[in-house]
Amino acid sequence: MEFKWRIFAVALVFSSVIGVLSNVSLFIFRMFDLTPEVYRWITFAISIVTFFVSPALLFACLYLMGRKIDLVAEFPSVAVPLFLGSWIGHLIGYFPLQFIYIALYGSTFVGPWGLWFIWYAFISAFSSEFFVGFAALSMAYIARKRSL
Numbered sequence: 001m002e003f004k005w006r007i008f009a010v011a012l013v014f015s016s017v018i019g020v021l022s023n024v025s026l027f028i029f030r031m032f033d034l035t036p037e038v039y040r041w042i043t044f045a046i047s048i049v050t051f052f053v054s055p056a057l058l059f060a061c062l063y064l065m066g067r068k069i070d071l072v073a074e075f076p077s078v079a080v081p082l083f084l085g086s087w088i089g090h091l092i093g094y095f096p097l098q099f100i101y102i103a104l105y106g107s108t109f110v111g112p113w114g115l116w117f118i119w120y121a122f123i124s125a126f127s128s129e130f131f132v133g134f135a136a137l138s139m140a141y142i143a144r145k146r147s148l
Contacts, residue, residue, distance in 0.1 A: 001076050001077045001080075002074075002077045003077060003080070003081055004069075004074075004077055004078055004081045005081065006065060007062070007065065007078060007081045007082050007085065007133075007137075008081035008082070008084060008085040009085065010058070010061055010062060010065065010085070010133075011058075011062075011081070011082050011084075011085025011086045011089060011129060011130070011133055012085040012086075012088055012089040012092070013089065014053060014054055014057070014058045014061075014089065014129055015054075015085065015086045015087075015088075015089025015090045015092075015093065015127060015129045016089040016090075016092045016093040017053055017054075017093065018050060018053060018054050018089075018090070018093060018127075018129060019089065019090045019091070019092065019093015019094040019097075019124075020093045020097065021046055021049060021050045021053070021093075022046075022050065022093075022094075023093070023094060023097045023098065023101075024046065024097070025039070025042060025043045025046050026101060027097070027101065028042055029042075030101075030104075030105055054128065054129050054132060055128065055129075055132040058129060058132050058133060058136070059132055059133075059135070059136040060136075061136075062082075062132075062133045062136035062137055062140075063136040063137075063139060063140045064140075065137075065140075066136060066137035066138075066139075066140030066141060067140045067143070067144055069137065069140070069141065070141070071137055071138060071140075071141035072141070078137060079134070082130060082133045082134060082137070083125070083130055086125075086127050086129040086130035086133065087124060087125045087127065087130070089129070090124035090127050090129070091121060091124060094120065094124065095117070098117075
């Protein structure tokens, strides 16, 4: 099994960006003491950017990469890097921001933090970036087979 480093890198970068974008609105709200109306507009703008990064741009990148891959023959060497890149990318994008937020502003969460972080690490393994990436690779494989 040859590990596809390019797929891993693309999934890692896109998942990290999504992890940061999904948490940056909390920092903006706390740092600038915004009104709820302005905060909603900023959150709306961030969600539009998030949509263009994933799923749209991620799908396009992995679709173009997937045209040269035989998905059936190389399934483990494609699925494993995609899964690991998506998972690690989400953790890279989420955990540092959460630790900085807790250090700067404290926590309003009542409960065991370790349990929350373990839960988030588990659910981030099944991020939407993995499924969007797999759909893009599958569609590229199907389009390639039909054109042959």
